[in-house]
Amino acid sequence: MSTSALDQIHLQIMWNRLLSVVEEQAQTLIRTAFSTSVREAGDLSAGVFDMQGRMLAQAVTGTPGHVNAMAASVGFFLEKFPPEKMEDGDIYITNDPWLGTGHLHDFTVVTPTFKDGKPVAMFASTSHVVDVGGIGFGPDGRQVYEEGIYIPIMHLAKRGVMNEALFDIVRANVREPLQVEGDLYSLAACNETGSKRLLEMMREFGLETLDEVGGHIVENSRKAMLEEISKLPRGTFRNSMRIDGYEKEVDLVCALTVSDDGIFVDFDGTSPVSLYGINVPITYTEAYASFGVRCVIGGQIPNNWGSLIPVKVTAPEGSILNAPHPCAVAARHVIGQMLPDVVLGCLEQAMNEGVPAEGTSSLWNPMLLGGHGVVDADYGNARPFAMNIFHTGGTGARVAKDGLSATAFPSGVRNTPVEINETIAPLVVWRKEYRADSGGAGRYRGGTGQVMEIEHLEGAPFAISAMFDRCKHAPRGRQGGAKGALGRVRTVNGLELRPKGRQTIPAGDRLILEMPGGGGVGDPFTRPVEAVAEDVLNGIVTVEGARAHYGVVVDAGGTVDAAATKALREGPRAA
Template sequence: MSTNRSALDQIHIQIQWNRLLSVVEEQAQTLVRTAFSTSAREAGDISAGVFDTDGQMLAQAVTGTPGHVNAMAASVCFFLEVYPIDTMKDGDVYITNDPWKGTGHLNDITVVTPTFLDGKPVGLFACTSHVVDIGGRGFGPDGRQVYEEGINIPIMPLAREGEVDRGLLHLIKVNVRNPIEVEGDIYSLMACNEVGGRRLVEMMREFGMTDLGELGRHIIESSRAGMLEEIGKLPKGTYRNSMRIDGFESEVDLVGSLTVSEDGIDIDFDGTSGTSRYGINVPLTYTQAYASFGVRCVIGGSIPNNAGSLGVIRITAPEGSILNAPPPCAVAARHVIGQMLPDVMLGCLNHIIPDKVPAEGTSCLWNPVLLGGRGIVDGDYGDSRPFAMNTFHTGGTGARPGKDGMDATSFPSGVRNTPVEVNETIAPLIFWKKEYRTDSGGAGTYRGGTGQVMEIAHADGKPFAISSMFDRVIHPPRGRNGGANGQTGKIYLKSGPKLQGKGRQTIPAGDTLVLEMPGGGGLGSPADRDPATLAIDVRDGFVSEAAAREAYGWTEPQLVAGDD
């Protein structure tokens, strides 16, 4: 009988766990559906999760990005250091965008809300969203210190017992270029946590729970044990990889070592380049977020992401390196470096599980910030409508074991491309072209994902500015295990001049901006690619006939024979 009861208890607690996952997913969907900015509403550049009263993450929403989720997992403890749980009251809401205590740069606003059951705090909901503008120089890498990059909101109350701090909202609104969108997103963040809290209380009443103690312990202990079991299948030892990327004022070396032991995985970035003079530096929480995600992509992927599974992956980086930049380093474009870290980790793991590791991809987003208005551009802007818009796009991912890379798909961030039609409604711009970039994916048994080409012009023929935060312009995504490199990206004017991969630059009146995004690296020898698959690539324009002959060594009759 006791065995049966134990089995029933396990089923009961698993139902509670699944219900908690549905709670945080509804929490995230509330944010997406009520958000004002395209970054949240269209791209899904958000995170949402539920935490116990000690600040341990119990569950995260599927909707969201690893950089936000895993950094937010650490940030809730920073909130509790300033405002202990026993000082919080029902209706309180707390806010910050501190890069070192949030998710890495000022454009990400994190909101934390306690949830009460019968007057007792039982949990915390947290969420993050990237807002379109936070003042200062605007979203871009040009700043020299964080003070230039926008308004910095320390951990502080946004609402007390249900009363919103209107003065704080007003202060934020008068310091940003898009006050309506930013204020709307803050209210969406509050609503997101409120819905999560309501659903949690409903769940707890339904199951007769007075706290999350037993469920939380089960989640954390089970997830920790599951991850250790998966890690235990790997050979013990230390494995190293390095990657050179473009950087800003100079190239950057990302050097990682990954040590597998009985009690988890330890990652160290000793040997990585020092901090930059510009805003591409990475706070440690963001480094930890993407390095741990790189490991989780191929180890323990079926185990839920929470304090238990994350706790057995420990990450350090030397203070003063670009991956552990101290205040007041500029950090606005920290993603352009931080999103490369999964590729570094996968390179380490390729030493021991090469059959599970993809090739390198574009990795960092190609998300141009486009701006127009007096004082922003070189030249006369006239009476054309001013704007500031962050549009999300990317190149190809690396080829995967048994599959080609994904075309024009964001990895590791997971955010969606923002539709051209939406972009054109919120800014006086015309997107003349958006198409796949032929031959950009590296050749291999499995081809690297294809990048894309975009052409953008001002609808009124005025000058406008781009804040470039692009990498893989000098150094391509590398192929793996015999696969060829993907193509590097390009940024230039249609009239001819090249632009830099990083920094604010003006597109002159009447000219057109052209972005050619990188392709992912190939995996395995190109000679082993299936002829019929290559024929389809040629037919669909992903690979040109010339590249098929040169890179794959196949003749045209073979291509024709495979074409249907």
Template sequence: MSNAVGEIELQILWNRLLSVVEEQAQTLVRTAFSTAAREAGDISAGVFDMRGRMLAQAVTGTPGHINSMARSVVHFLDAFPAATLKDGDILITNDPWKGTGHLFDLTVVTPIFLDGTPVALFACTTHVVDIGGLGVSADGRQIYHEGLYIPLMYLARQGTMNEDLLGMVRANVREPVQVVGDIYALVACNETGGRRLVEMMREFRLADLDHLGEEIISRSRRAMADAISKLPQGSWSASMTIDGYEAPVTLAATLTIAGDRILVDYTGTSGLSRYAINCPLCYTEAYTSFGVKAAIAPWIPNNTGTLDAVVVTAPENTIVNAPHPAAVYARSIMGHMMPDVVYGCLDQALPDTVPAEGTSSLWNLSLLAGHGLTGTEGSATRAFNVTTFHSGGAGARPRQDGLSATPFPSGVRNVPVEITEAITPLVVWRKEYRKGSGGAGRHRGGLGQRMEIANRDEAAFGIQARFERGVYPARGRSGGGAGALGRLSLGTGSDLKTKGLQVIPAGDRLVVEMPGGGGYGDPFARDPLLVARDVRYGLIDAQQAEADYGVVLTATGEPDPAATAQRRAAR
């Protein structure tokens, strides 16, 4: 068999490799037990060469999982050198500093053999519903509070599953069927990818992936170098303040474009939190790299060659470079804000390129009930534990409105309310756009959502809140207005905190008002017809149209040209 390939064959093999990893990912989605993977697509999947370099990733998945998993395979090879691996071996970890940032993400790596020789590694990750400890809580003070810590280890040896490990998992989690089911889904995911890869290699008579992998990585690296070389050279700094837990958090970055690399340094960022909102550097790096690439070269394939073009540094013991044993469960709060900070820098270097700030951190509803958590009724309380994925509005873009109820940068899907209602006693009484929550601008920020949730059992239930933009809103850009703040409350009117375990009393409702994204550009420069359309669609009201946009509407809902011109001139 030959390793050399021509230009046309190279393109065919690349496209085939993409189909392999996408089928790998879809296997995980189709076989997973938890809603995080099945409904939200909170996963990652990819193929690696025997040096641990990611060659291709599935489109299905999140940047935080994909880009941190891309670096994690090297840790597995350090612990288990390629020469020691056998056909049928499977490796696993949820080490936050060697995986994807917190204990709830399981990463599984499987070596693939062709005629007895290891030729590739497949890796995949998913967020499981529970891993023990405090559960889906930002209240932990150390990693030891947060659940079962699985070091780099064998999940299977030569095809025999590690039943001791699976027994430990079952004994430590609240949802053993779901979690162990997801572990087997991860195994199936890599098996599917490996089987398809071997079929491809036999069809094209490839003995290994060395030449193909080198071409993929080197071409991607050259493409990134070319894109970066066309940018202005220099350094720019930006910062933002977000809610934090016990105190507000400052996220500060300096972005330097130097030759064929982009350097991002987080010196000036706040120190560690006492709570579980700290972020390991691997997760900071993942979302920083994604933010940079999405802005400057989204068309280039994402692999090791691409990721090597962005160098991320942060002082240790800051909230974006938390060392062991810091609590890190809610690390996504910080990680999802990284693109907004990066874009604050890039906006100075590349005006009219990046969006305004958005909700960014997800407003996932982790809802639960059970003895000791929401009451003392014991077996009289129907216990459940579910996370349903939702989001506020995204920031407006230089030439378009922001997307409403859309997660950026994570990209996970919202979970249909019917799924949550089918597997728990919860009922979602209301789910709608939150009128007026998008920041005003020439391009309007995306709207958040309003949801109202109750327990059909007429029993108390709880929410593990870990939300941002409740105190500091998403800022507009280039004169755009800020998005609306998020808010948690009871149906009876009392406010709830945006972090920590909150209990909703029996018979009451949880009201969730998600933040809006920032606007872009002068609101008085927005086309009056678009403002009138927003009023007609129920996205804003007539009072906001006049106050924020200077657009006066007639009784029929059309812009009044004379009154609008007068109102805008009077500003």
């Protein structure tokens, strides 16, 4: 490998160029996608790989669960289609949860890029589609066979000709064939964009292969990550977290070991597999556990094979974090997205500057459905629909900052706009607002959850496939900060709903989602009075909450009673 200063500059320029290539790849996917989960929420990933299956660059746009799991997934594609079997114009596809990104709703597409008749790279992309048939997106399946159509690694296109038989099978098995077919084409299109831009780059720089630039990326990233890890004290740090689960509570148990060779994360002691579809394949566990490490260690290092190598993740087979086939896995995000909080709890013990508090973490993204057979009532002549909406509660308070309100962490997806949802389904959202007092009190307040109120526009019943957590076990604060508020699922007419499973909203009633808030950091009575007053003025904290949790006497207009506040803060703590 070249070592001169000029050669190193050229390699860095090419690395930066690769990053721009994959970002354009991702933007093509967003612009051409049919599903709102991709187009509006950004539930996707895009990246470029060398012919050894090493991820060289990933788009910033995308989720850790997709990107990091896809980094392992491409190796499985190479086992089925090694370079010598690839042909120009080939495109490969799978939604195998154990060879892809964890459940059947995610399709991964891999496209080899050919230059002068030889494969020189592979572009891979993943997106979440609205439906794959079966019982629908939700946690109620008992085996993966019930959860939808299962596509092994195979050709989406061969020598430039699309696999029409595959499309016929997909269209016949899903509720929204136009959207799903469109999304498969968008995955192929974004990889094609990446291939074109890569070939332009290679011609511009006179490259025949990516071997040299790929080696530079991987090795520099690996060394940089190990250098960051070397700043931590050596040892094993432990943390556990109990969450709601489905049929029973789930314990996530973690031991994180820092050594000269990197960080080893082990989930031995974690609860066994569930009877329902909240189980997590190991690739998804690896993706979010490693992301938890990267949140506070080496965050400035681009995510690629080299920066991922120093973080090893294991979980016992048969545990809920290493669920074997044919366990049901459709709602694996409910458990998997909790893992960064667990890992950060270990790292808090190893770091002086602290880490964020626990947050809502897993998305509150219900599947809403209407039509014959999907509700426990007569649906009449109302328009059938199937829609997956993406929303979330608050994040935990950050280091020396408040938590983010109604923001998805760790997935990073966006809330889907109400206006978009209402154009594609006969639903109306009557209310979408911050949930006052839901953020855990602290020197730094937890992020605030939100409240949504949804009704069938045509007066018919509709179904919710609920996949929610933090309704029994609230996000915990750190360093004396309070817990965030628990989530709740109910209707306007007083019907209490379970946080997981398909249920019917009666005709004329309205669904209410009350999303959790994040935990706080630090003693709430040390929060600046003016910050509490501003929260009250903005409707984030109530007048009663300010007094009870922060010792601040303030009216709804934000005017503070300084004398009463001083007496309250210096006297016995409020109940």
